Amino acid sequence: MATLPYTSSFFLLCLLQTVILAYSQSFIGVNYGQVADNLPPPSATANLLQSTAIQKVRLYGADPAIIKALANTGIGIVIGAANGDIPTLASDPNFAKNWISSNVLPFYPSSTIILITVGNEVMTSGDQGLMTQLLPAMQNVQNALNAASLGGKIKVSTVHSMAVLKQSEPPSSGSFDPSFGDLMKGLLEFNKATGSPFTINPYPYFAYRSDPRPETLAFCLFQPNAGRVDTNTNIKYMNMFDAQVDAVRAALNAMDSKDVEIVVAETGWPYKGDGNEVGASVENAKAYNGNLIQHLRSMVGTPLMPGKSVDTYLFALYDEDLKPGPGSERAFGLFKPDLSMTYDVGLSKSSQSPATPTTPTTPTSSTKPKTGGAWCVPNADVSDAQLQTNLDYACGQGIDCRPVEPGGACFEPNTIRSHAAYAMNLLYQTAGRNPWNCEFSQTATLSSTNPSYDGCTYPSEST
Numbered sequence: 275m276a277t278l279p280y281t282s283s284f285f286l287l288c289l290l291q292t293v294i295l296a297y298s299q300s301f302i303g304v305n306y307g308q309v310a311d312n313l314p315p316p317s318a319t320a321n322l323l324q325s326t327a328i329q330k331v332r333l334y335g336a337d338p339a340i341i342k343a344l345a346n347t348g349i350g351i352v353i354g355a356a357n358g359d360i361p362t363l364a365s366d367p368n369f370a371k372n373w374i375s376s377n378v379l380p381f382y383p384s385s386t387i388i389l390i391t392v393g394n395e396v397m398t399s400g401d402q403g404l405m406t407q408l409l410p411a412m413q414n415v416q417n418a419l420n421a422a423s424l425g426g427k428i429k430v431s432t433v434h435s436m437a438v439l440k441q442s443e444p445p446s447s448g449s450f451d452p453s454f455g456d457l458m459k460g461l462l463e464f465n466k467a468t469g470s471p472f473t474i475n476p477y478p479y480f481a482y483r484s485d486p487r488p489e490t491l492a493f494c495l496f497q498p499n500a501g502r503v504d505t506n507t508n509i510k511y512m513n514m515f516d517a518q519v520d521a522v523r524a525a526l527n528a529m530d531s532k533d534v535e536i537v538v539a540e541t542g543w544p545y546k547g548d549g550n551e552v553g554a555s556v557e558n559a560k561a562y563n564g565n566l567i568q569h570l571r572s573m574v575g576t577p578l579m580p581g582k583s584v585d586t587y588l589f590a591l592y593d594e595d596l597k598p599g600p601g602s603e604r605a606f607g608l609f610k611p612d613l614s615m616t617y618d619v620g621l622s623k624s625s626q627s628p629a630t631p632t633t634p635t636t637p638t639s640s641t642k643p644k645t646g647g648a649w650c651v652p653n654a655d656v657s658d659a660q661l662q663t664n665l666d667y668a669c670g671q672g673i674d675c676r677p678v679e680p681g682g683a684c685f686e687p688n689t690i691r692s693h694a695a696y697a698m699n700l701l702y703q704t705a706g707r708n709p710w711n712c713e714f715s716q717t718a719t720l721s722s723t724n725p726s727y728d729g730c731t732y733p734s735e736s737t
Contacts, residue, residue: 301570302621303330303350303587304608305540308337309594312611316343319591322613323349326621332539332587334394336377345384352389352539352587353377354433355415360393360404363411370414374422382424389429390415391473391539397454397461398437408432409460416468429470432461433539436476436518439525444504445511445578448521449528462531471537471585474522478514478562479543479553486552495558496565498660498667498715509577512670515541515566516576523578536579541566542589545616547602554602556617563588563608564619568705572672620706648734650702650712651695651721661694664714668697673704677730684730695725696732703733 306319313319320343323331332352333340344351355363355373362369378387392412396404416430436442438458440451450458465472478494492499494514501510502517511517519536526534543562547554570583593607593616607616615622652661669675677684678693685693698718705711712718726732 300329300350301583301585302328302567303332303352303585304328305332305334305542305587305590306340307334307590307592307594307597309596310592310611311596313592314611314613316340318613320344320347320349322609323347325623327623328621330388330585330587331591332391338377338381341377341381341385341387344386345381348386350386350388352391353387354391354394355411357393357396357399357404360396360407360411363392363414364407365410367414367417370411370418371421373415374418374424378419378424378428379422382428387428389431389471389537390419392430392432394433395435395437395475396432397458398435405454405457409457409464412461412464416464425468430468431465431470431473431537433473433475436474436522438474439521442518442521444502444506445517445520446504446506446509446524448524450525459529462526462529462534465534466531471535472522472526472531473537473539474519475540476515476518476522476538477541478518481514481518482553483551491553491558492715495561496569496671497561498663500663501666501670507577510666511577512667513565513569515569519584520576520578523576536584538584538586540587540589542606544602544605545607546605548600551600551602554605559606560617560619567619567621569671574670574672649721649723649725649732650699650718651725652691652698652714652718656691656717658690660715660717661690664717665690665694665697667714668694668701671701671705673697673700675700696730699725699732703735707735 304323314322316337316339319340323344324347328349330350330352331344332354334354335356336353341351341353359373363373378390381387392415393404393408396408399405412430412432416425419425419428419430438450438454439448441447441449462472464470482490482494489499491497493502493512496513496515499512501512503510511520519538522536526532526536543559544551544554545556545559566586566588570586573581573583575582576584588608590606590608592609592611593604595604597603608619608621610616652664675697676682678696679685684696698712698714702712712720724732724734
């Protein structure tokens with residue numbers, strides 16, 4: 275006889291785990307760009323970060339004021355050597371030693387510098403000279419760290435764009451552009467030898483811009499969708515982030531670099547843009563970043579890297595009002611210069627439940643789920659196809675769907691509606707019990723009627 279795992283003690287454990295995770299989410303970081311003239315002082319930013327669940331900050335340079343402001347906060351710091359420094363770093367070991375002496379030694383270990391990125395998206399810059407100098411520059415920085423007895427404590431890497439991949443669909447066929455040849459092989463050998471990560475910039479936003487269909491938007495925003503099957507592995511991917519990261523994993527595996535860890539150096543979604551920039555909106559930005567954070571917190575991982583969340587740096591802490599390019603380039607900030615939130619994605623320590631919509635647009639009052647209920651259930655007129663989509667989505671978010679599998683306490687009646695109802699309610703209960711957690715593209719509602727039956731108990735707030 276199957277035993278229901280959903281007891282009050284189980285939910286207490288989940289609650290405790292959620293609270294613990296909120297204060298120790300080492301996998302959640304943020305990018306702190308400075309191409310702006312209106313940023314708050316570093317001390318105010320340090321205080322802001324300490325009020326959030328953000329545990330790591332990536333700088334594009336090595337601003338001493340910021341590094342110093344983050345001292346004794348426990349926040350991990352990534353600092354960067356600019357592309358323009360690469361030729362000298364590569365040719366002059368003393369320059370590398372001086373760089374470490376100026377940008378690391380005065381601050382470490384009070385300021386927790388964890389990674390130095392040498393260059394940004396160099397391999398896809400088209401500058402052959404810079405590309406060939408990248409590895410020697412990284413080696414000289416590493417040697418300078420070793421000389422300062424910091425080689426095992428601070429890692430060295432470089433940041434890549436997704437364009438280093440020649441193929442990424444399906445994810446299992448992920449492979450690097452062969453034109454990089456020995457250069458990429460050398461970089462990966464460095465990663466393996468030093469234990470440093472392969473850092474990548476996946477942006478589902480750009481994938482959507484190149485394929486602006488509603489189903490693509492839902493796939494990119496971690497919203498209910500039909501999923502995409504990798505025909506080589508039969509794995510069904512439910513979101514673009516996992517698909518992009520796993521494509522990088524497959525490419526690394528194909529280059530005999532299975533042990534090289536992946537770090538997501540940048541990912542984000544703009545909350546506004548120019549008139550011709552499809553998908554740039556507050557609702558979509560809130561959905562992407564909020565759902566990504568929930569996905570990382572679930573620790574479900576990706577299909578090729580299950581049970582572990584990749585270190586992910588959200589882009590970005592603030593808008594950078596001096597950045598050139600389209601309007602979206604200046605609209606990625608999670609916080610405003612006055613330190614208020616641009617929109618809430620659940621990063622504040624004082625509020626663990628993000629106001630994250632599950633649909634691309636904010637529902638009107640007539641389409642919001644009813645309030646006051648305790649259980650999330652599908653509407654009566656929802657098709658089996660949509661219910662299957664909701665079931666796949668809910669179970670893909672890291673909840674325990676074993677009760678609706680064969681032999682589970684809620685497997686009978688063996689119908690899509692019954693299985694979807696259980697999974698949808700479980701996701702609602704574990705995601706924060708907010709009305710927007712029971713939307714499922716406006717196919718669900720909150721009910722005060724307990725749908726539990728026989729040996730099948732639907733969790734609720736009082737369970």
